[in-house]
Amino acid sequence: MAKILAVDDSASMRGMVAFTLRGAGHEVFEAENGELGLDAARATAYDLVLADVNMPVMDGISMVRGLRAMGAYKGVPILMLTTESHTEKKMEGKAAGATGWLVKPFDPEQLLATVKRVLG
Amino acid sequence: MAGRRAVKRQGSNTKAGTASPGAQAEAMVLLPADCRIAAQAALKDQFSAVADAKVVVLNGGEVERVDTAFLQLLMLFRRELDGRGGSLSWGGASDVLTEGACLLGLTQVLDLPAAKLA
Amino acid sequence: MSAVDLTQFHKTFFEESHEGLDAMESALLALDAGSIDTELVHTIFRSAHSIKGGAATFGFADVAAFTHVAESLLEEVRSERRAVDPQLVDMLLRSVDCLRVMLRRSSAGQPVADAESDALRAELLRLVSGEVEAASPPTTDTVSAVSGWKIDFSALPHLLQTGNDPLRLFRELQQLGRLEVVRVFLVEGTPATLADVDPAQCYMGWELHLHAAVARADIDAVFDWLDGDCVLDVSPLPTAEAPAQDTPVQATDTTAAPQADVAAQAVVAGATDTPVQVVRETPAASAETSSIRVDIDKIDGLINMMGELVITQSMLSEIGENFQLSQLAILREGLAQLERNTRELQESVMRIRMLPIGSIFNRFPRLVRDLERKLDKRVKLELHGEHTELDKTVLEKIGDPLVHLVRNAIDHGLESPSRRKAVGKSETGTLKLNAYHEGSNIVVQISDDGAGLNRDAITAKALQNGLIGAGQNLSDAEVADLIFQPGFSTAAHATDLSGRGVGMDVVRRNVRDLGGSVSVRSVSGKGSTFTIALPLTLAIVDGLVTAVGGERYIVPLISIVESLRLTASAVRKVAGGGEVFHFRDAYLPIMRLHRSFACNEAVTEVERGIVVVVEEDGRRVGLLVDDLLGQQQAVVKSLEAHYRRVQGISGATILSDGSVALIVDVGGVVHMGRQSKVA
Numbered sequence A: 001m002a003k004i005l006a007v008d009d010s011a012s013m014r015g016m017v018a019f020t021l022r023g024a025g026h027e028v029f030e031a032e033n034g035e036l037g038l039d040a041a042r043a044t045a046y047d048l049v050l051a052d053v054n055m056p057v058m059d060g061i062s063m064v065r066g067l068r069a070m071g072a073y074k075g076v077p078i079l080m081l082t083t084e085s086h087t088e089k090k091m092e093g094k095a096a097g098a099t100g101w102l103v104k105p106f107d108p109e110q111l112l113a114t115v116k117r118v119l120g
Numbered sequence B: 001m002a003g004r005r006a007v008k009r010q011g012s013n014t015k016a017g018t019a020s021p022g023a024q025a026e027a028m029v030l031l032p033a034d035c036r037i038a039a040q041a042a043l044k045d046q047f048s049a050v051a052d053a054k055v056v057v058l059n060g061g062e063v064e065r066v067d068t069a070f071l072q073l074l075m076l077f078r079r080e081l082d083g084r085g086g087s088l089s090w091g092g093a094s095d096v097l098t099e100g101a102c103l104l105g106l107t108q109v110l111d112l113p114a115a116k117l118a
Numbered sequence C: 001m002s003a004v005d006l007t008q009f010h011k012t013f014f015e016e017s018h019e020g021l022d023a024m025e026s027a028l029l030a031l032d033a034g035s036i037d038t039e040l041v042h043t044i045f046r047s048a049h050s051i052k053g054g055a056a057t058f059g060f061a062d063v064a065a066f067t068h069v070a071e072s073l074l075e076e077v078r079s080e081r082r083a084v085d086p087q088l089v090d091m092l093l094r095s096v097d098c099l100r101v102m103l104r105r106s107s108a109g110q111p112v113a114d115a116e117s118d119a120l121r122a123e124l125l126r127l128v129s130g131e132v133e134a135a136s137p138p139t140t141d142t143v144s145a146v147s148g149w150k151i152d153f154s155a156l157p158h159l160l161q162t163g164n165d166p167l168r169l170f171r172e173l174q175q176l177g178r179l180e181v182v183r184v185f186l187v188e189g190t191p192a193t194l195a196d197v198d199p200a201q202c203y204m205g206w207e208l209h210l211h212a213a214v215a216r217a218d219i220d221a222v223f224d225w226l227d228g229d230c231v232l233d234v235s236p237l238p239t240a241e242a243p244a245q246d247t248p249v250q251a252t253d254t255t256a257a258p259q260a261d262v263a264a265q266a267v268v269a270g271a272t273d274t275p276v277q278v279v280r281e282t283p284a285a286s287a288e289t290s291s292i293r294v295d296i297d298k299i300d301g302l303i304n305m306m307g308e309l310v311i312t313q314s315m316l317s318e319i320g321e322n323f324q325l326s327q328l329a330i331l332r333e334g335l336a337q338l339e340r341n342t343r344e345l346q347e348s349v350m351r352i353r354m355l356p357i358g359s360i361f362n363r364f365p366r367l368v369r370d371l372e373r374k375l376d377k378r379v380k381l382e383l384h385g386e387h388t389e390l391d392k393t394v395l396e397k398i399g400d401p402l403v404h405l406v407r408n409a410i411d412h413g414l415e416s417p418s419r420r421k422a423v424g425k426s427e428t429g430t431l432k433l434n435a436y437h438e439g440s441n442i443v444v445q446i447s448d449d450g451a452g453l454n455r456d457a458i459t460a461k462a463l464q465n466g467l468i469g470a471g472q473n474l475s476d477a478e479v480a481d482l483i484f485q486p487g488f489s490t491a492a493h494a495t496d497l498s499g500r501g502v503g504m505d506v507v508r509r510n511v512r513d514l515g516g517s518v519s520v521r522s523v524s525g526k527g528s529t530f531t532i533a534l535p536l537t538l539a540i541v542d543g544l545v546t547a548v549g550g551e552r553y554i555v556p557l558i559s560i561v562e563s564l565r566l567t568a569s570a571v572r573k574v575a576g577g578g579e580v581f582h583f584r585d586a587y588l589p590i591m592r593l594h595r596s597f598a599c600n601e602a603v604t605e606v607e608r609g610i611v612v613v614v615e616e617d618g619r620r621v622g623l624l625v626d627d628l629l630g631q632q633q634a635v636v637k638s639l640e641a642h643y644r645r646v647q648g649i650s651g652a653t654i655l656s657d658g659s660v661a662l663i664v665d666v667g668g669v670v671h672m673g674r675q676s677k678v679a
Helices: A011-023 A034-043 A060-068 A087-096 A108-119 B037-049 B068-084 B095-103 C006-032 C038-057 C061-078 C086-107 C115-127 C166-176 C216-222 C239-281 C296-321 C325-352 C364-375 C392-413 C417-422 C455-464 C476-482 C504-513 C666-678
Strands: A003-007 A027-031 A048-052 A078-083 A100-104 B026-030 B055-060 B087-093 C149-155 C178-186 C204-211 C230-236 C354-356 C379-384 C389-391 C429-438 C441-448 C517-523 C527-535 C540-548 C551-556 C560-564 C571-573 C579-583 C586-592 C610-616 C619-625 C627-635 C649-654 C660-664
Touching: A003 A011, A003 A034, A011 A027, A011 A108, A011 C006, A011 C038, A027 A034, A034 A048, A034 A060, A048 A060, A048 A108, A060 A078, A060 A087, A078 A087, A078 A108, A078 C038, A100 A108, A100 C038, A108 C166, B037 B068, B055 B068, B068 B087, B068 B095, B068 C166, B068 C178, B068 C204, B095 C166, C006 C038, C006 C086, C006 C364, C038 C061, C038 C086, C061 C086, C061 C115, C086 C115, C149 C166, C149 C216, C166 C178, C166 C204, C166 C216, C216 C230, C296 C325, C325 C354, C354 C392, C364 C379, C364 C392, C389 C392, C392 C429, C392 C441, C392 C504, C392 C527, C455 C476, C476 C517, C504 C517, C540 C610, C540 C619, C540 C660, C551 C619, C551 C627, C579 C619, C586 C666, C610 C627, C610 C666, C619 C666, C627 C649
Parallel strands: A003 A027, A003 A048, A048 A078, A078 A100, B026 B055, B055 B087, C379 C429, C551 C660, C586 C619
Antiparallel strands: C149 C204, C149 C230, C178 C204, C354 C389, C429 C441, C441 C527, C517 C527, C540 C551, C540 C627, C560 C610, C571 C579, C579 C586, C610 C619, C649 C660
């Protein structure tokens, strides 16, 4: 069971993600923008970070860059939650150090399958 | 984090001051439970410190998490030992360790026992 | 179907979507004013994007499809491929409206898209250049005839730092079939000595054989996140190997199957328990349980107060353990403290329901903009006191009356630019909305610098409608009051706006339902000010407990002017059976509460009872009760919710002795008095 950080400005998406992952036995911490996400990541070592792309205050791409700059998050999987209409965002996310992405909309099964995939 | 208890040297050759090559006959490294990428810098230092030993015994019985970075470091360490005339042996290898090595095709390179599950 | 019940997130989704639309609207209006602020564009885009993502996730396909087109258009704006012009802003504002309706329908479980939304969507679609429709998922190639795949895979140095791990990839490949590592090697350029190795970099490469008759796409899917992180070459294995792999494929299939099963069980086991309960708790239909967002400070305040209450309670119970008369002073002190704690706690609990009126005020820039265009007027809107807090229920119900007053002010109050110019005013009229606290009331004022009420037109109309008699001399306040009478309208011809079927009488009724009052002050040629006074909170009323027969009635203190005992001679009978008495230079009617509420055994002689003078909307009446029993804060319980609506009663409460008392709706009683007088 992993410690997972879910960062998304949408409370409903965050709620859905957190609820689903908790249901699968994971420990989930929620943050509503990139800045709060970085704060949380500094305080606790997470096994996986899920990051929305478009967020106020600090977007997901900048947060990924910030995470990868921390020694403790070198190899930690970070998944971007993105929409298919933004292939350039995917690439931007990858360049920032994201592991992969989960394409919105996704349902709980897809989320769990992807999380299982990265956590092994 | 792999830290303090990871390096134990056996016998009378424990002093780090014995710098001349080949002075250490045998050295042992206890591998930590979490051997993933964040632990590699510390592990590399430990491996470097014992690279001159004739025989390095790795104890991987407590290893719970591995990744490619770690298995690669083992492979590179093995290569380093070979180059210096030393050898690698195992004082214990957890299933996670043997399974990971098997999956990456490193069982033979690392002289590990065959994985049970693979 | 999903094992996780997503409906539990719908409410949050609707809430945040409406908030997003509000933000989008404000930003669009700011854009319209000529400022091309990239931050505004981002805000608009982000809102649309979130709504689309949520709608698609939670299964509101129509909303998702609509927002998708809007988002594509916004993407063009964001990437500066499209300029912002008034037409675009207009269309996007209409999209905001349309989405509000669609969301409301979604939450009510009604069909969402209609001809209007489809038309608007088509309009947006026409505007978007290039293809918009979501690219259909790549057609999965049919499993080719290949028996397996040769995969040459070597990492680029940074691979591991992306969080991708070949170990994980190989595990995934193993799920597809038997994976054979044919060769593992160090790539060219690997440092020769351990000392030069950067352990965070990847120097490895592999030649793999995957013995599985899977599609190429299945393999690509495993590597889909590694574009640019590795060198990959996938080719079919020579068929010569075919006879050899029949068995292994089957063998791996059987090992893979149980694993998949375990995963599926984990999903089910982890997720079913709770959601099933949730479903049971929620009534079947999409009954609207409203929720409230509370400032964390308010919660902290509550927790603090709760702590103090606990301390007081433990102190009191300690005294109670073995009480001696000498401790009386301490006991009293403790009880006083308890009272203070309770009051503070009560206030804090009530504050939870308080929300800033700004959320209503924010609607108005948009409304004013639309009205300006429609009516060809120029209006400067000023908003003051947006942070003034109001009970949530009051806030929800005051929106429509305020909208009506604002419409009215622009439609009837403010003159056309040419007319304003002619009378020496600036062409742009000013409409001011102001909210502030006054005692235990919230006052909301809507003032305009227009023509003011037209006294002559109003009296003429009232005369025509039979609301007043000929030759009746009315004070300015009485004239102003006429516009709140049912069916009254002075507009020469119904405009599009006043044609919406809401009159000022409805405004007054709605405000009264909230326990408030509305009045108007007007100066000819200078403008009008509508003032709405609302109770701070609906749930608590400071009241005077009165006895009428065997019953207890609570009269809200706020309405009471004075209580007095009258002598029999002070009461005069008037034609039609009414009774009046002289009070501060005016004759006020007497309302016998025992008669209004049909109470038995009540005091019927005025001189033996007490007359409570109450005021509502500037009208005063004297209520005859048996006796005054004291003041009390009453927690209002809705009578409607538990019984039914009763005229003249605004609710019920439970008195300290456990009996039930009814709370007098002063406005309603005054109204009843007038009706009976007319009858």
